[in-house]
Amino acid sequence: MSGLNTPRLRAPARPRRNRDDKSFRTPARSRRNRDNKAAALFLLPWFAGLVLITLGPIAASLALGFTDYNLIQPAKFSGLHNFSRMLSDERLHQALGVTFTYVLVSVPLQLGCALGLALLLDRGLRGLAFYRSAFYLPSLLGSSVAIAVLWRQIFGAEGMVNQVLDLVGVQGRGWISDPSTALSTLIVLNVWTFGAPMVIFLAGLRQIPVMYYEAASVDGATRWMQFRKITLPLLSPIVFFNLVLQIIHAFQSFTQAFVVSGGSGGPSDSTLFFTLYLYQRGFNNFDMGYASALAWLLLIIIAGFSGINFWAAKYWVFYHD
Amino acid sequence: MPYRPTRRELLALALALPTVAALDACGTGGDSGSELSKDPVTLRFTWWGSDARHQRTQKVIEAFQKAHSTITVKGEFKEWNGYWDSLATTVAANDAPDIIQMDELYLASYAQRGALLDLGTTGKYLKTADFDANALATGAIDGKQYALPVGLGTYSMVVNTDLLTQLNIPMPDDATWTWEDLKTIGKQISQTGGGKITGVQSWGFDAGGVNIWARQAGASLYDDKGNVAIPPQVLADYWRYLLDLAKSGAAPQPSVTIERAGAGLDQSGTATNTSVFGTWWNTQITSLTKASGKSLKLLRLPGEAKSAAPAAYYKPSMFWSISSRSKHAAEAALFVDFLANSQEAADILLTDRGVPANTTIRTSIKSKLTGTDKAAADFLDAVKVSKPPRVTPNGASTIEAILKRHTEEVLFERATPQQAADKFIAELQAEIKAAS
Numbered sequence: 052m053s054g055l056n057t058p059r060l061r062a063p064a065r066p067r068r069n070r071d072d073k074s075f076r077t078p079a080r081s082r083r084n085r086d087n088k089a090a091a092l093f094l095l096p097w098f099a100g101l102v103l104i105t106l107g108p109i110a111a112s113l114a115l116g117f118t119d120y121n122l123i124q125p126a127k128f129s130g131l132h133n134f135s136r137m138l139s140d141e142r143l144h145q146a147l148g149v150t151f152t153y154v155l156v157s158v159p160l161q162l163g164c165a166l167g168l169a170l171l172l173d174r175g176l177r178g179l180a181f182y183r184s185a186f187y188l189p190s191l192l193g194s195s196v197a198i199a200v201l202w203r204q205i206f207g208a209e210g211m212v213n214q215v216l217d218l219v220g221v222q223g224r225g226w227i228s229d230p231s232t233a234l235s236t237l238i239v240l241n242v243w244t245f246g247a248p249m250v251i252f253l254a255g256l257r258q259i260p261v262m263y264y265e266a267a268s269v270d271g272a273t274r275w276m277q278f279r280k281i282t283l284p285l286l287s288p289i290v291f292f293n294l295v296l297q298i299i300h301a302f303q304s305f306t307q308a309f310v311v312s313g314g315s316g317g318p319s320d321s322t323l324f325f326t327l328y329l330y331q332r333g334f335n336n337f338d339m340g341y342a343s344a345l346a347w348l349l350l351i352i353i354a355g356f357s358g359i360n361f362w363a364a365k366y367w368v369f370y371h372d
Numbered sequence: 373m374p375y376r377p378t379r380r381e382l383l384a385l386a387l388a389l390p391t392v393a394a395l396d397a398c399g400t401g402g403d404s405g406s407e408l409s410k411d412p413v414t415l416r417f418t419w420w421g422s423d424a425r426h427q428r429t430q431k432v433i434e435a436f437q438k439a440h441s442t443i444t445v446k447g448e449f450k451e452w453n454g455y456w457d458s459l460a461t462t463v464a465a466n467d468a469p470d471i472i473q474m475d476e477l478y479l480a481s482y483a484q485r486g487a488l489l490d491l492g493t494t495g496k497y498l499k500t501a502d503f504d505a506n507a508l509a510t511g512a513i514d515g516k517q518y519a520l521p522v523g524l525g526t527y528s529m530v531v532n533t534d535l536l537t538q539l540n541i542p543m544p545d546d547a548t549w550t551w552e553d554l555k556t557i558g559k560q561i562s563q564t565g566g567g568k569i570t571g572v573q574s575w576g577f578d579a580g581g582v583n584i585w586a587r588q589a590g591a592s593l594y595d596d597k598g599n600v601a602i603p604p605q606v607l608a609d610y611w612r613y614l615l616d617l618a619k620s621g622a623a624p625q626p627s628v629t630i631e632r633a634g635a636g637l638d639q640s641g642t643a644t645n646t647s648v649f650g651t652w653w654n655t656q657i658t659s660l661t662k663a664s665g666k667s668l669k670l671l672r673l674p675g676e677a678k679s680a681a682p683a684a685y686y687k688p689s690m691f692w693s694i695s696s697r698s699k700h701a702a703e704a705a706l707f708v709d710f711l712a713n714s715q716e717a718a719d720i721l722l723t724d725r726g727v728p729a730n731t732t733i734r735t736s737i738k739s740k741l742t743g744t745d746k747a748a749a750d751f752l753d754a755v756k757v758s759k760p761p762r763v764t765p766n767g768a769s770t771i772e773a774i775l776k777r778h779t780e781e782v783l784f785e786r787a788t789p790q791q792a793a794d795k796f797i798a799e800l801q802a803e804i805k806a807a808s
Binding site for chain 2: 121122123124207208224225227228229230231312313314315317318319320331334335336337338339
């Protein structure tokens with residue numbers, strides 16, 4: 052990933068420090084060494100955590116992916132069997148279908164809502180801080196168990212949605228317990244958590260110099276043209292940033308489907324997220340070797356999607372600095 | 373010069389650590405023949421069940437702690453649905469509770485993988501003399517006593533007699549009735565029930581129902597070797613019947629059925645007085661009555677009169693087992709002994725976990741039973757049974773999840789009963805094969 056033309060994924064609006072800047076240099080070599088040692092010392096707890104809690108299990112799961120391991124007895128090496136099994140595993144294919152649908156439908160909708168509201172809030176609204184917090188709140192709660200439980204109530208056969216529909220004379224249905232609508236309720240839940248990308252969009256909008264808009268309006272550009280020609284291009288690094296993050300996030304969704312379907316991915320596998328299927332294989336079927344292999348498949352899929360994103364970004368992301 | 377590890381060495385060490393930890397975990401089994409400790413000991417005890425059971429069990433724990441002042445028992449109780457996920461994760465994390473309430477579905481899966489203690493090694497504290505050999509055999513695998521049966525139960529049809537009287541519909545005769553009769557009366561109830569009440573609460577989510585259906589057709593779910601043996605035709609008929617119940621209005625709409633099946637006993641159609649008939653294990657009548665507040669009665673299953681041999685059987689309602697990695701096996705055995713053999717515990721538990729399998733206890737509590745506890749015990753005596761099916765084979769413990777999924781497919785008409793039957797059999801057999 053080198054070369055000037057490669058788009059970079061980075062948090063928006065963060066000032067870059069020039070490393071050749073004189074003020075950044077330390078006066079003496081010995082002092083730098085001392086600083087480095089102190090830094091290493093302070094980093095040690097984090098590093099220990101990284102190795103023991105993150106890298107260790109990651110390495111272990113890669114190793115387990117090539118074994119037959121039932122959680123209780125020692126793992127037995129089984130070569131590529133876990134990976135060849137994936138080809139004929141119908142439930143895995145169902146899980147992939149569900150997950151792709153979820154990601155490809157909910158992420159664009161979520162980002163659309165986030166951008167739309169960010170544009171509205173950016174127009175110097177009174178009480179902006181309040182609205183910003185209010186819209187941000189769901190993204191803190193969205194993947195929690197409590198909200199998932201609430202969702203099950205709201206969309207239940209006798210839930211709030213049906214009570215409201217009943218008032219206007221529409222016959223509702225069990226949204227969560229009907230395989231044709233269950234996934235949609237989870238998509239709605241994910242869209243509802245648009246707060247996090249919205250806050251980032253807001254910050255990005257603030258970075259766009261007002262003079263561009265002034266110049267454009269002097270030239271008689273309509274609001275829509277200003278949005279198309281100024282806002283979108285200048286905001287594109289932020290859109291890209293949100294897109295990559297939310298796609299990764301959506302692929303890893305687990306709690307919502309687990310709670311809403313009671314861990315089954317039902318009704319009839321209509322909410323069987325990839326992570327949920329992985330969990331079922333590992334902990335319900337005592338099939339941890341295969342579950343580990345599935346985890347690596349997910350990693351490859353997410354890496355693939357991110358790779359495509361980075362490649363495609365060359366054609367639509369514009370860095371004006 | 374002081375030793376400085378290289379980066380490579382550190383990395384190797386980091387990779388090796390989890391492996392060592394894992395090996396260590398395999399090595400330290402519970403010290404099963406151990407003596408009672410003189411220091412205070414805390415045991416963890418896990419069970420599933422309804423509110424009524426939690427209250428009774430808590431009382432038994434208090435009684436035990438009074439008798440053994442150095443032992444504290446911490447209860448961890450859950451609904452059936454979450455229980456097994458939680459048990460699997462704790463066992464895998466080497467953090468299993470000491471005393472585990474075990475079910476027939478999971479017994480082989482846990483025992484054959486070495487997660488359970490052979491109770492034969494704790495004979496000093498845990499007596500099994502009052503259990504008859506047939507009952508004990510249900511908890512033994514390959515000659516080792518991995519689990520002690522708690523009680524016996526039998527599959528039954530629970531009817532809400534208050535609702536029947538209210539709707540002015542006569543009680544069917546359970547000595548002769550058929551599945552057709554159930555459907556007819558179910559439809560009649562739904563029509564007079566005014567939308568809120570349906571005749572039958574749909575099943576299709578538990579292994580008991582499939583076992584009974586197979587046995588009434590002269591087949592069995594598994595053969596003696598532990599392979600799936602139910603003919604696809606029989607299974608297809610089972611789903612055809614369930615679909616018929618839903619379509620004819622005798623059972624609620626599929627989405628309502630599925631929502632209730634996902635919730636616990638306390639939210640079932642029987643417990644909330646929204647279904648008149650429902651299939652349950654006979655001893656669940658106590659919890660159900662407590663939840664519904666109405667008068668419930670146990671009926672023999674439809675179709676039994678026409679079946680060549682009785683399909684009903686005595687199922688060990690559940691078992692007591694001890695984790696093979698328990699650090700306090702002696703104390704755990706002492707507690708299980710209290711649960712299984714003490715008169716004090718029996719007087720509190722009565723029939724909530726099944727009519728006691730301990731024959732001495734069973735006789736001694738008979739006279740004390742009242743109400744639904746007595747009804748459950750009397751029903752068990754009255755019902756005609758034949759030899760129980762084999763224990764669920766290793767790997768097949770997820771049968772209810774597979775069953776549920778295919779029932780959903782059928783009820784929402786995404787698969788025909790025949791397609792569901794073929795797929796169900798193939799899938800279950802594959803799980804058994806993978807585990808062996």
